[in-house]
Amino acid sequence: xxxxxxxxxxxxxxxxxxxxxxxxxxxxxxxxxxxxxxxxxxxxxxxxxxxxxxxxxxxxxxxxxxxxxxxxxxxxxxxxxxxxxxxxxxxxxxxxxxxxxxxxxxxxxxxxxxxxxxxxxxxxxxxxxxxxxxxxxxxxxxxxxxxxxxxxxxxxxxxxxxxxxxxxxxxxxxxxxxxxxxxxxxxxxxxxxxxxxxxxxxxx
Amino acid sequence: xxxxxxxxxxxxxxxxxxxxxxxxxxxxxxxxxxxxxxxxxxxxxxxxxxxxxxxxxxxxxxxxxxxxxxxxxxxxxxxxxxxxxxxxxxxxxxxxxxxxxxxxxxxxxxxxxxxxxxxxxxxxxxxxxxxxxxxxxxxxxxxxxxxxxxxxxxxxxxxxxxxxxxxxxxxxxxxxxxxxxxxxxxxxxxxxxxxxxxxxxxxxxxxxxxxxxxxxxxxxxxxxxxxxxxxxxxxxxxxxxxxxxxxxxxxxxxxxxxxxxxxxxxxxxxxxxxxxxxxx
Numbered sequence: 001x002x003x004x005x006x007x008x009x010x011x012x013x014x015x016x017x018x019x020x021x022x023x024x025x026x027x028x029x030x031x032x033x034x035x036x037x038x039x040x041x042x043x044x045x046x047x048x049x050x051x052x053x054x055x056x057x058x059x060x061x062x063x064x065x066x067x068x069x070x071x072x073x074x075x076x077x078x079x080x081x082x083x084x085x086x087x088x089x090x091x092x093x094x095x096x097x098x099x100x101x102x103x104x105x106x107x108x109x110x111x112x113x114x115x116x117x118x119x120x121x122x123x124x125x126x127x128x129x130x131x132x133x134x135x136x137x138x139x140x141x142x143x144x145x146x147x148x149x150x151x152x153x154x155x156x157x158x159x160x161x162x163x164x165x166x167x168x169x170x171x172x173x174x175x176x177x178x179x180x181x182x183x184x185x186x187x188x189x190x191x192x193x194x195x196x197x198x199x200x201x202x203x204x
Numbered sequence: 205x206x207x208x209x210x211x212x213x214x215x216x217x218x219x220x221x222x223x224x225x226x227x228x229x230x231x232x233x234x235x236x237x238x239x240x241x242x243x244x245x246x247x248x249x250x251x252x253x254x255x256x257x258x259x260x261x262x263x264x265x266x267x268x269x270x271x272x273x274x275x276x277x278x279x280x281x282x283x284x285x286x287x288x289x290x291x292x293x294x295x296x297x298x299x300x301x302x303x304x305x306x307x308x309x310x311x312x313x314x315x316x317x318x319x320x321x322x323x324x325x326x327x328x329x330x331x332x333x334x335x336x337x338x339x340x341x342x343x344x345x346x347x348x349x350x351x352x353x354x355x356x357x358x359x360x361x362x363x364x365x366x367x368x369x370x371x372x373x374x375x376x377x378x379x380x381x382x383x384x385x386x387x388x389x390x391x392x393x394x395x396x397x398x399x400x401x402x403x404x405x406x407x408x409x410x411x412x413x414x415x416x417x418x419x420x421x422x423x424x425x426x427x428x429x430x431x432x433x434x435x436x437x438x439x440x441x442x443x444x445x446x447x448x449x450x451x452x453x454x455x456x457x458x459x460x461x462x463x464x465x466x467x468x469x470x471x472x473x474x475x476x477x478x479x480x481x482x483x484x
Contacts, residue, residue: 021400029348036345037352043337047304091309092359093316101309106273109306113274117459121227122220125466129474139471143464149411149434151241152457161244173418180391180419 007197014195054079078104141167212476215469223466230462234454243453248421249438252406252428256286256380261294263379264372268393269301269311270339270385275410276310281436281449282384282408283314289443290382291322296368297330298378300354302339302389308358327366334358339389343396347375374401381405390417394425408435 013035020032058072082105085097092098130136147153148164193199259265267286271279290297299315301307315332324330333354336342345353350373351363363369371377381403383393390407398405404427409417411432420426430439433456436449 033345033348033352036341039338039341040336040345040353043341047337092312098309098312101273101306102313105306106276106310109272109274110276114277117231118224118227121459121463121466122223124463125218125220125223125470128467128470130471131474139467143467146460146464149432150457150460151243151453152239152461154244155241161246165246168415168418169422172415173422176416176419180416 003200003203006203007200010202011195011197014191051079051083141171212473215473227459227462230458231455234458235451238451239454239457241454241457243437243441243450245438245442246431246435248429248431249435249442250428252408252430253289253439253442255404255406255427256289256295256382257293259293259295259379262296264296264298264368264377265290266298266300266378266381268381268383268385268389269299269307269314270303270383270387270389271307271310271410272303272386273306273310275386277448277452278410278433278436279384279386279408280310280314281433281447282430282439283310284318284447285436285439285443285445285449286382286384286408287314287318288321288445291318291324291329292443294329296372298333298368298372299330300333301335302337302342303387304335304337308335312358327361328368331363331366331368332358339392340396343392344400347397347401349374375403376401378403383407384409386410386413390420390426394420398425408439 016028016032016035020028023029055076058076061067061072062069062076078100082097082100085095085100089095089097091101128139128142130139144160145164145167147156148160148162148167153160153164190199194202256265267283267290269283287297297315299311301311311332311334315330318324319326319330326332333350334357336353342353350369354363356362357366357369375381375397381393381397383390383405385393385407386409390409390413393405393407397403405425406428407417407420407426408430409432411434414429414431414435417426417429417431421429430436433449433452437453440447440450
């Protein structure tokens with residue numbers, strides 16, 4: 001019974017959105033607009049559930065002094081600390097939340113991302129080999145694009161950015177378009193499966 | 205010849221810590237001693253700049269901050285350059301984000317800093333809508349009525365109390381959308397907003413995202429595109445606002461060159477050992 005109710009809600013919600021796309025009927029359009037507002041409300045609550053879930057999982061490990069419990073303690077302290085700062089003093093400029101964000105969270109996230117440069121260099125050195133014709137073409141293309149996207153490449157040869165742009169605008173575009181069309185067809189098929197109740201994995 | 209072979213063979217076993225060290229040096233040195241290499245401007249960046257320049261004074265632009273703090277070096281300079289260009293031209297700006305993690309704080313800082321520079325008044329010259337979860341629903345819902353999705357702005361003011369929002373009800377009242385993004389939200393802006401409501405838009409994205417966006421450029425769903433830090437630097441140059449992206453271009457040049465150097469070195473080692481193995 002529970003599954004049938006969930007499937008019916010999914011079907012009706014999706015069907016109303018499809019109807020609203022093709023219809024000029026103000027009742028249907030207004031109802032679809034209400035549904036969109038509900039999505040943002042339910043989504044907001046799901047964010048809150050996410051925080052509860054993080055706390056529940058990590059507090060259990062801390063309590064049992066499990067693996068890496070000290071890191072989980074730091075995580076929990078910061079989740080609670082930033083939440084309290086945000087709720088009590090707000091998130092505007094020069095508030096404790098803003099200080100924590102600007103001086104801890106933001107630099108840490110940028111650091112995590114920038115470490116990629118080191119691993120890309122190391123991986124490229126070890127794995128990027130001209131073993132086959134295809135790999136050689138990929139290697140040459142990568143070198144042209146990488147150099148063409150920098151002022152140094154332009155200084156070496158002023159035509160390099162033009163060739164890099166050509167690669168992006170033609171061979172790259174052809175492949176990307178194929179990927180986009182494939183993904184869109186897949187998304188349409190998946191949506192239909194959900195609407196018709198064939199796909200039910202989203203229910204957990 | 206034999207000694208050369210030995211050198212190339214030993215390169216195969218090069219400790220990756222040396223690579224890390226060289227990459228670190230390649231990033232830091234150009235920041236301390238800038239090379240001052242000339243920066244060219246690509247056509248997609250120029251197209252975006254020209255489109256924004258063609259907007260009349262008093263036009264309304266929706267500027268999005270759809271990025272996480274991890275990509276700030278690439279995306280934040282785009283936001284700064286775009287906002288400075290818009291405020292300089294006395295264009296009204298509405299800012300919004302659909303990213304839950306940190307984007308609201310980034311947006312708050314960028315907008316307030318630039319608004320102070322150009323002495324812009326909140327509510328009249330610009331409005332910060334803040335963050336709302338669920339980008340597909342948010343993007344679609346704003347097409348009918350922005351106030352349905354954002355009844356209040358980022359500072360809990362009712363939208364109808366803000367002079368700018370009294371004349372901006374939905375996308376029909378917005379002249380241009382400037383997307384700055386590091387994720388798939390660009391696809392949704394294009395497919396949900398441009399395709400359904402026809403609002404013209406341009407985007408600034410991370411270098412990883414740029415190849416995908418070329419398909420939207422070709423279909424003219426995006427009027428222009430800034431790709432990665434190079435795109436950000438080009439926009440800084442076009443808007444005469446040299447900033448962190450232009451500063452970072454020397455580092456990016458050297459690091460790209462260093463990675464290519466390592467790839468070539470790795471391949472020399474590979475071919476040297478392969479030749480030996482084949483002859484055996």
